[in-house]
Amino acid sequence: MQPTHEHAVQVLNSLIETTFDSAESYGKAADLARSPRVQDLFKHKAASRLTLAEGLKQVVRNLEGEPVDQGSAAGPLHQGILVLRDKIGRNSDKPLIEEIKLGETFVRYRFETAARDLELPSQARAEIDRTFGEVVADHDEISALRKEFD
Numbered sequence: 001m002q003p004t005h006e007h008a009v010q011v012l013n014s015l016i017e018t019t020f021d022s023a024e025s026y027g028k029a030a031d032l033a034r035s036p037r038v039q040d041l042f043k044h045k046a047a048s049r050l051t052l053a054e055g056l057k058q059v060v061r062n063l064e065g066e067p068v069d070q071g072s073a074a075g076p077l078h079q080g081i082l083v084l085r086d087k088i089g090r091n092s093d094k095p096l097i098e099e100i101k102l103g104e105t106f107v108r109y110r111f112e113t114a115a116r117d118l119e120l121p122s123q124a125r126a127e128i129d130r131t132f133g134e135v136v137a138d139h140d141e142i143s144a145l146r147k148e149f150d
Contacts, residue, residue, distance in 0.1 A: 008124040009065030011114050015128070016056045016068050018110045023049035025103050029096045038093045041145070042100070045138060052131050059127045094149040101146045104139040111135045 023046045030042035057067035111132040114120070120128070 005063040005065065005121065008063055008120050009060050011117060011120060012056050012060045012063075012124060012128075013065070013068045015110060015114055015131075016053050016060070018107055019049050019053040019056065019131075020068075022103060022107050023047075023053065025100065029100050032096055033093050034091065035093050038097070038145075041141075048134070048138070052134060055127055055131060059124055062123060063121070092149070094146075097142065097146050097149060101139075101142050104135075104142045108135050108139045 026042045026046035026049060030039050030046060033039045033042060057069075060067035111128065114128050115125070115132045117125075
């Protein structure tokens with residue numbers, strides 16, 4: 001693997017972990033949500049994130065790297081926070097949505113940082129740019145959902 005590819009694989013694998021964490025958090029939030037609309041949205045976002053991770057994993061393979069196949073050690077912590085926020089919220093999905101929005105802000109930051117990395121080869125940058133667009137759209141959608149609960 002070329003030195004620039006080693007860096008790209010590291011960056012991509014970090015994004016894959018973040019994406020898996022996000023998918024797991026969406027899945028946990030879907031299980032906890034009360035509203036069928038919110039449940040369906042979170043289930044859809046969980047599946048979408050797994051698809052994004054697969055695209056990133058393919059680029060890692062194309063760069064002759066080994067993609068990670070799970071989230072980070074911090075992922076379960078965020079899912080635990082979702083459970084706590086759900087218990088605090090009792091009969092409302094608002095705390096779940098707020099916590100998902102915080103997670104989305106973190107995911108967006110991670111992808112935005114990677115998108116500015118000029119050391120990445122064009123193939124990696126192209127996939128990061130593509131997925132970043134989806135991440136931004138998801139962030140905006142969750143932000144709009146959050147405003148519905150004000």
